Amino acid sequence: MSRRVVLIPGDGIGPAVTAAARRVVDAAGVDIEWDLQLAGESAVKELGEPLPKSTLDHIRECGVALKGPLTTPLGRGYRSVNITLRQELDLFANVRPAKSFPGIKSRYEKIDIVVVRENTEGLYSGIEHFVTPQKDVVESIAVFTRRACDRIVRYAFEYAKTNDRKKITLVHKANILKFAGTMLFEAAARYAREYPEIEYEEKIIDATCMQLVIHPNQFDVIVTTNLFGDILSDLTAGLVGGLGVAPAANIGEGNAIFEAVHGTAPDLVGGESANPTALILAAAMMLSYLRWGDAAERIEKAIREVLGRRLVQTPDLGGKATTQEFTHAVIAAL
Numbered sequence: 322m323s324r325r326v327v328l329i330p331g332d333g334i335g336p337a338v339t340a341a342a343r344r345v346v347d348a349a350g351v352d353i354e355w356d357l358q359l360a361g362e363s364a365v366k367e368l369g370e371p372l373p374k375s376t377l378d379h380i381r382e383c384g385v386a387l388k389g390p391l392t393t394p395l396g397r398g399y400r401s402v403n404i405t406l407r408q409e410l411d412l413f414a415n416v417r418p419a420k421s422f423p424g425i426k427s428r429y430e431k432i433d434i435v436v437v438r439e440n441t442e443g444l445y446s447g448i449e450h451f452v453t454p455q456k457d458v459v460e461s462i463a464v465f466t467r468r469a470c471d472r473i474v475r476y477a478f479e480y481a482k483t484n485d486r487k488k489i490t491l492v493h494k495a496n497i498l499k500f501a502g503t504m505l506f507e508a509a510a511r512y513a514r515e516y517p518e519i520e521y522e523e524k525i526i527d528a529t530c531m532q533l534v535i536h537p538n539q540f541d542v543i544v545t546t547n548l549f550g551d552i553l554s555d556l557t558a559g560l561v562g563g564l565g566v567a568p569a570a571n572i573g574e575g576n577a578i579f580e581a582v583h584g585t586a587p588d589l590v591g592g593e594s595a596n597p598t599a600l601i602l603a604a605a606m607m608l609s610y611l612r613w614g615d616a617a618e619r620i621e622k623a624i625r626e627v628l629g630r631r632l633v634q635t636p637d638l639g640g641k642a643t644t645q646e647f648t649h650a651v652i653a654a655l
């Protein structure tokens with residue numbers, strides 16, 4: 322049966338990597354009807370706003386979107402469209418796997434870590450203002466609700482159970498952020514009791530960063546706040562070859578958006594050397610979500626095969642292949 326999926330090409334390298342992911346998904350033989358919608362800079366240019374209502378409406382209708390990266394102007398201009406999408410659609414869980422690939426040089430082998438990041442609040446709540454007339458003091462407010470702490474921790478335990486993972490590490494800063502930490506601990510204590518088969522531990526964010534760098538194989542599933550998850554998932558991506566190979570899923574009750582961890586890569590002018598692996602892997606996560614697990618597995622296998630051969634790799638992994646050449650190799654392996 323055909324399934325309609327919103328496709329947002331995005332900015333910078335976005336159109337190149339989304340086109341690649343679309344070609345690979347189509348080649349996998351699943352029946353997807355792509356519904357092209359705009360967001361980000363391209364939406365500003367074409368429709369005068371970064372997140373047109375029609376884009377949100379179409380995602381709500383379809384329930385699923387595959388999205389390229391979107392530019393967020395630094396310190397000025399419009400608010401992050403990514404954050405708005407996550408909050409508007411209540412996509413509360415951001416799932417970011419980092420898995421070692423054959424053929425990619427990195428410091429460690431056999432890394433298999435999933436960061437589950439709270440995706441709707443914390444320091445990304447968007448509450449920021451000057452508190453003095455001279456504009457020399459700013460308040461940036463982090464909001465933590467019991468509901469969001471509870472559901473992200475529950476999601477992590479349920480994710481661990483359904484994906485046969487053994488351990489959850491709750492990463493926090495409860496020595497300083499005592500109230501927010503306590504809410505997370507209370508939720509975690511409840512679910513640790515409900516899921517006794519999953520080992521549970523708590524770690525402070527700073528110690529976690531060091532441990533991830535020197536002894537990463539001790540981690541399995543990490544559950545953490547919005548800001549810490551944002552930073553940690555770039556770190557875990559770095560453990561397995563970089564942002565070019567790190568996918569992400571934003572999951573809510575009835576909607577989901579799949580994307581790469583990376584941004585628009587403004588330094589890759591033209592975008593024809595961008596590594597599309599992250600978005601192709603995100604598309605595979607989307608297929609699993611849509612219960613096309615077989616196609617998802619075949620896509621992942623094709624990527625592993627192409628990367629493992631080391632013949633066709635993009636410049637971020639030390640190769641010379643273009644986005645198109647790499648995509649072509651993945652489709653051939655499929």
Ligand SMILES: NC(=O)c1ccc[n+]([C@@H]2O[C@H](COP(=O)([O-])OP(=O)(O)OC[C@H]3O[C@@H](n4cnc5c(N)ncnc54)[C@H](O)[C@@H]3O)[C@@H](O)[C@H]2O)c1
Pocket residue numbers: 334338389390391392393394403564565580581582583584585586587588589594595596597599637
């Ligand atoms: N989900 C998203 O839409 C998202 C995520 C992160 C950043 N951004 C936005 O992207 C813009 C640029 O951000 P940035 O420069 O901090 O981060 P970035 O992820 O775009 O780039 C960081 C580095 O990684 C490299 N890189 C990223 N993706 C790559 C790929 N697929 N292949 C090869 N190399 C790749 C880039 O060339 C750059 O050197 C900003 O506007 C930021 O807000 C969007």
